[in-house]
Amino acid sequence: MMSQLHRKLQGAGLPPMMPPSLGTRVPRHKKRDYSVLPWNNYFDSREMVVTSRGSFCTYKKGCTGPVVVCLHGGGFSALSWALFSKHLVEAAQCQVLAFDLRGHGDTKTSNDSDLSIETLSLDVGAVIQGFYINTEPPPVVLLGHSMGGSVAVHSSKIDIVPSQIGLVVIDVVEGKYLL
Numbered sequence: 001m002m003s004q005l006h007r008k009l010q011g012a013g014l015p016p017m018m019p020p021s022l023g024t025r026v027p028r029h030k031k032r033d034y035s036v037l038p039w040n041n042y043f044d045s046r047e048m049v050v051t052s053r054g055s056f057c058t059y060k061k062g063c064t065g066p067v068v069v070c071l072h073g074g075g076f077s078a079l080s081w082a083l084f085s086k087h088l089v090e091a092a093q094c095q096v097l098a099f100d101l102r103g104h105g106d107t108k109t110s111n112d113s114d115l116s117i118e119t120l121s122l123d124v125g126a127v128i129q130g131f132y133i134n135t136e137p138p139p140v141v142l143l144g145h146s147m148g149g150s151v152a153v154h155s156s157k158i159d160i161v162p163s164q165i166g167l168v169v170i171d172v173v174e175g176k177y178l179l
């Protein structure tokens with residue numbers, strides 16, 4: 001028996017709904033593989049950058065060109081940028097630096113629960129400065145997703161990364177942090 005909504009949709013001339021047997025479901029006889037993939041399948045190095053603000057877990061890919069600093073969303077880690085990093089460095093002459101924000105992944109700080117926009121933005125500056133402690137940082141593009149996008153915008157606003165040349169923001173819902 002069709003629901004009233006189903007009848008209404010069919011009468012509106014919309015395409016028919018896909019049968020439940022089609023789609024992207026994995027056959028019942030095939031088990032999904034959720035085993036952890038090693039970070040070094042995607043990044044060249046993993047390094048703990050120790051600053052006065054904490055010990056930050058960083059991942060780097062590439063060795064020439066500007067550096068795209070990737071800031072992940074809340075509840076994620078720098079590894080959420082793994083596949084993107086591998087493909088970006090293959091497609092463009094650049095470097096990628098992704099790191100676990102405080103309270104995420106393998107980063108450790110004295111107050112991992114302080115996720116204020118000001119604190120996270122100051123962390124971004126400290127990590128970039130700590131990563132390039134013995135050299136001048138290359139031109140930097142801040143790239144952030146969701147919470148990381150808000151951090152990227154605020155970091156740009158307070159000019160915490162002197163060598164910044166660009167800003168990319170993906171899917172930010174925290175509108176109060178936009179310029």
